[in-house]
Amino acid sequence: MGLRLFAVATTILTGAVLAAQPALAQKHGGTLKYYHRDNPPTASIHEEATISTVNPFMAVFNNLVLFDQSKPRESLDTIVPDLAESWSWSEDGKRLTFKLRQGVKWHDGKPFTAKDVGCTFDLLLGKAKDGLRLNPRQVWYQNVENVRLDGDFEVTLELKEPQPSLLAMLASGYSPMYPCHVSPREMRGKPIGTGPFRFVEFRRNEVIRLARNPDYWKSGRPYLDAIEVRIIPSRSTRILAFVAGEFDMTYDIDVTIPLMKDVQSQAPKAICELRPTGVYSNLLVNREAAPFNDPKLRRAMALAIDRKSFDEILGQGKLGLSGAMQPLPEGFWGMPPDALKSLPGYSDDMEKRLAEAQAIMRELGYGPDKPLRVKISTRDIGDYRDPAVILIDQLKKIYVEGELEVVDTTLWHRKVTRGDYSVGMNLTGIGVDDPDVNFGENYTCHSERNYNHYCNPEVDGLIAAQSREPDINKRKQLVWQIERKLAEDVARPVIHFLRAANCWYPHVKGLVLHQNSIYNDARYEDVWLDR
Amino acid sequence: MGRYLIRRLLLMLLTLFGISVIIFVLLRIVPGNIADILFDAAGMVSAADKHKLEVELGLDQPIVIQYLHWIGNLARGDFGYTYVSEQPALQEILPRIPVTAKLAGLALLFSILLGVPLGILSAVRQDTALDYVLRVLSLSGLSLPSFWLGLLILMGFVQYLGWIPIYNEKPARLLDELLLLSIPAAAVGFRSSALVMRLTRSSMLEVLRQDYIRTARAKGASPAAVNYDHALRNAMLPIITIIGIEAAFLVGGLIVTETVFNIPGVARFLVDAIRWRDYPVVQSLVMFVAVVVVSVNFLVDMTYAVLDPRIRYEN
Numbered sequence: 003m004g005l006r007l008f009a010v011a012t013t014i015l016t017g018a019v020l021a022a023q024p025a026l027a028q029k030h031g032g033t034l035k036y037y038h039r040d041n042p043p044t045a046s047i048h049e050e051a052t053i054s055t056v057n058p059f060m061a062v063f064n065n066l067v068l069f070d071q072s073k074p075r076e077s078l079d080t081i082v083p084d085l086a087e088s089w090s091w092s093e094d095g096k097r098l099t100f101k102l103r104q105g106v107k108w109h110d111g112k113p114f115t116a117k118d119v120g121c122t123f124d125l126l127l128g129k130a131k132d133g134l135r136l137n138p139r140q141v142w143y144q145n146v147e148n149v150r151l152d153g154d155f156e157v158t159l160e161l162k163e164p165q166p167s168l169l170a171m172l173a174s175g176y177s178p179m180y181p182c183h184v185s186p187r188e189m190r191g192k193p194i195g196t197g198p199f200r201f202v203e204f205r206r207n208e209v210i211r212l213a214r215n216p217d218y219w220k221s222g223r224p225y226l227d228a229i230e231v232r233i234i235p236s237r238s239t240r241i242l243a244f245v246a247g248e249f250d251m252t253y254d255i256d257v258t259i260p261l262m263k264d265v266q267s268q269a270p271k272a273i274c275e276l277r278p279t280g281v282y283s284n285l286l287v288n289r290e291a292a293p294f295n296d297p298k299l300r301r302a303m304a305l306a307i308d309r310k311s312f313d314e315i316l317g318q319g320k321l322g323l324s325g326a327m328q329p330l331p332e333g334f335w336g337m338p339p340d341a342l343k344s345l346p347g348y349s350d351d352m353e354k355r356l357a358e359a360q361a362i363m364r365e366l367g368y369g370p371d372k373p374l375r376v377k378i379s380t381r382d383i384g385d386y387r388d389p390a391v392i393l394i395d396q397l398k399k400i401y402v403e404g405e406l407e408v409v410d411t412t413l414w415h416r417k418v419t420r421g422d423y424s425v426g427m428n429l430t431g432i433g434v435d436d437p438d439v440n441f442g443e444n445y446t447c448h449s450e451r452n453y454n455h456y457c458n459p460e461v462d463g464l465i466a467a468q469s470r471e472p473d474i475n476k477r478k479q480l481v482w483q484i485e486r487k488l489a490e491d492v493a494r495p496v497i498h499f500l501r502a503a504n505c506w507y508p509h510v511k512g513l514v515l516h517q518n519s520i521y522n523d524a525r526y527e528d529v530w531l532d533r
Numbered sequence: 534m535g536r537y538l539i540r541r542l543l544l545m546l547l548t549l550f551g552i553s554v555i556i557f558v559l560l561r562i563v564p565g566n567i568a569d570i571l572f573d574a575a576g577m578v579s580a581a582d583k584h585k586l587e588v589e590l591g592l593d594q595p596i597v598i599q600y601l602h603w604i605g606n607l608a609r610g611d612f613g614y615t616y617v618s619e620q621p622a623l624q625e626i627l628p629r630i631p632v633t634a635k636l637a638g639l640a641l642l643f644s645i646l647l648g649v650p651l652g653i654l655s656a657v658r659q660d661t662a663l664d665y666v667l668r669v670l671s672l673s674g675l676s677l678p679s680f681w682l683g684l685l686i687l688m689g690f691v692q693y694l695g696w697i698p699i700y701n702e703k704p705a706r707l708l709d710e711l712l713l714l715s716i717p718a719a720a721v722g723f724r725s726s727a728l729v730m731r732l733t734r735s736s737m738l739e740v741l742r743q744d745y746i747r748t749a750r751a752k753g754a755s756p757a758a759v760n761y762d763h764a765l766r767n768a769m770l771p772i773i774t775i776i777g778i779e780a781a782f783l784v785g786g787l788i789v790t791e792t793v794f795n796i797p798g799v800a801r802f803l804v805d806a807i808r809w810r811d812y813p814v815v816q817s818l819v820m821f822v823a824v825v826v827v828s829v830n831f832l833v834d835m836t837y838a839v840l841d842p843r844i845r846y847e848n
Contacts, residue, residue, distance in 0.1 A: 135571070190619060207801060
């Protein structure tokens with residue numbers, strides 16, 4: 003009996019020690035140093051659509067809800083409370099009520115209340131008097147009809163239609179709460195948040211500094227005293243500095259697949275993790291201009307895309323096959339591989355696809371002696387140019403003679419939206435791995451980012467239907483149906499989702515890179531340094 | 534001398550006016566403006582919103598009105614607000630000027646201290662082994678791209694030797710800062726020193742063949758007196774010219790060095806401002822560089838006049 007008791011006591015004690023170990027091991031203090039590859043346009047997350055702003059400033063803010071920072075694969079199930087202690091949906095799915103945390107202070111000492119949530123939504127919905135200069139995610143909130151404040155600590159979002167994914171958008175790093183008492187202009191230069199780190203300074207082209215918020219509402223967090231982000235535009239210099247041990251980690255997805263090997267050989271202690279960037283390359287075909295207004299021609303082009311070659315050349319075989327939604331295993335909504343291969347233009351039999359494409363082209367009057375000459379337009383950025391060059395080579399096989407037209411990056415969107423192109427190579431970034439975001443922004447008839455004006459009312463209907471659907475499995479079926487329609491319509495043929503790596507030294511602990519978005523995991527309140 | 538000075542000053546003002554017009558027009562010819570870039574970065578294409586921003590920044594005004602507005606403000610010492618950070622342009626520019634000035638000054642010092650003595654030595658020891666070595670050295674300096682040399686230096690000093698960090702923060706003591714800047718200054722000054730060395734050598738060789746040098750030697754003057762008292766002073770005019778040109782070039786041409794060594798100076802800032810079409814910053818910076826270049830040229834002209842009385846008398 004005594005021995006049994008001893009064994010049970012030992013087991014409980016060991017369990018308790020093991021359970022407590024992570025908490026005991028975490029150390030407070032230190033400055034997390036990493037570099038930034040670019041100068042963020044401003045510090046205002048709501049006014050930017052770039053990781054350059056979200057990454058260094060996400061830790062200044064809190065959202066209502068947030069994707070669990072410790073879980074790498076984001077989904078509706080990994081959303082946790084942040085400034086909202088809890089949330090609930092009305093039965094009809096058209097009202098989302100948040101109970102807000104009390105006693106939270108902005109970094110300037112003023113209290114956070116429901117009014118601030120109201121002001122944030124006024125900005126996002128374009129209702130604020132002193133509004134945002136840019137509001138790139140207005141489309142995310144187009145279903146929000148009204149924001150009702152019930153006292154200081156309860157807010158209800160009233161929706162036009164049920165939209166379960168609204169919560170996912172609110173959980174993104176792109177959805178921080180802004181204070182009523184600070185103007186958008188001030189937020190662009192000196193942001194005030196409630197987050198684990200206070201803004202200290204942002205010297206353009208030099209450095210961004212954040213310091214621990216001593217009044218942070220989450221007890222014991224953050225572990226770090228400060229975060230210092232040095233802006234180093236030269237990739238050689240910043241990688242050299244990381245290898246020399248001047249930084250604790252690299253900037254988000256800054257290490258390309260070929261570069262990762264170099265970094266690991268020069269800094270053998272560094273840990274490097276390859277992850278999807280949430281950006282996919284895709285083919286834009288001007289559907290309104292002859293001869294590309296002929297669906298047959300667009301189908302032939304889609305059939306000629308050899309994704310495996312793209313992957314081998316650009317990704318050393320690590321990019322995989324994907325539809326419009328990020329593929330499995332990291333993506334939540336990706337089609338199963340077999341289903342993906344059954345989409346038009348995705349089969350493994352490249353020869354058969356080419357033969358079919360060539361037959362279509364011959365039927366349209368093109369051939370080796372009478373090729374279709376076309377300009378392949380793309381932005382003057384390496385990530386755009388490289389796939390464009392490969393595409394030109396692949397299209398030659400179906401009698402399309404492409405000439406690369408490199409467009410100054412400032413003119414790209416203007417050119418594309420004017421329809422002043424025939425074929426374009428484009429990259430599309432997705433803030434949240436969710437169909438409402440990706441399909442809503444890029445494939446609905448009236449979206450500003452639907453650059454090639456693809457419009458299929460049936461697809462719009464399906465997009466709206468999946469958005470309303472509360473059952474995840476039913477919703478996935480709808481999403482895959484949309485994928486199929488997009489492939490059949492050659493809406494915007496997806497070539498691949500990009501991947502790149504983050505590297506850090508082993509003394510950086512508590513860093514969890516999210517696998518299906520790069521925009522939602524830079525809170526850094528759980529990161530600590532084991533020095 | 535007084536009339537010469539006034540004429541030079543008037544020419545200087547005219548040049549600056551010309552530069553102000555050219556930079557203003559050139560910037561507007563470059564495709565895209567800040568509104569295009571901001572909206573492009575945000576992936577937005579709303580023409581109405583973009584126009585609203587253009588109106589807010591005064592970019593919808595005719596170019597002449599924009600120019601008059603800018604030049605009027607500039608005359609009052611108002612450099613405008615940067616489009617990107619919305620801070621006063623001067624506030625963004627001023628802290629960066631000393632960094633670039635120190636770097637350029639050190640680089641110039643390096644090029645003079647290395648280039649002039651080695652050029653003289655190379656000329657005086659013409660066609661000896663030392664001359665060949667120095668000529669190879671100077672050709673190497675002219676041939677090596679500064680970004681490549683910079684990267685090599687960084688690899689050596691930062692990665693392998695660990696003697697210096699990548700420029701992070703301005704050291705508190707001036708001496709520490711100068712020491713930190715001395716390596717990038719050497720990288721950029723190496724090319725200038727090669728140029729100065731070659732010019733010093735050829736200029737010295739030309740002077741050393743003159744009759745009056747032969748006369749000095751015939752009169753029994755020591756080689757040092759011939760080389761330094763008689764030859765060097767007369768060979769200095771082209772050397773001063775090239776040093777003046779290099780000084781101007783260094784102020785405006787440190788882009789690669791500042792980028793590779795991550796030095797937060799004016800040159801790197803200018804490139805970034807051009808990328809964003811941040812007109813107030815670019816215009817102010819270019820005008821600043823122009824003032825420096827024109828002033829250096831003015832000083833070089835004045836030095837000519839001091840060294841060679843014929844110049845001031847002819848004028």
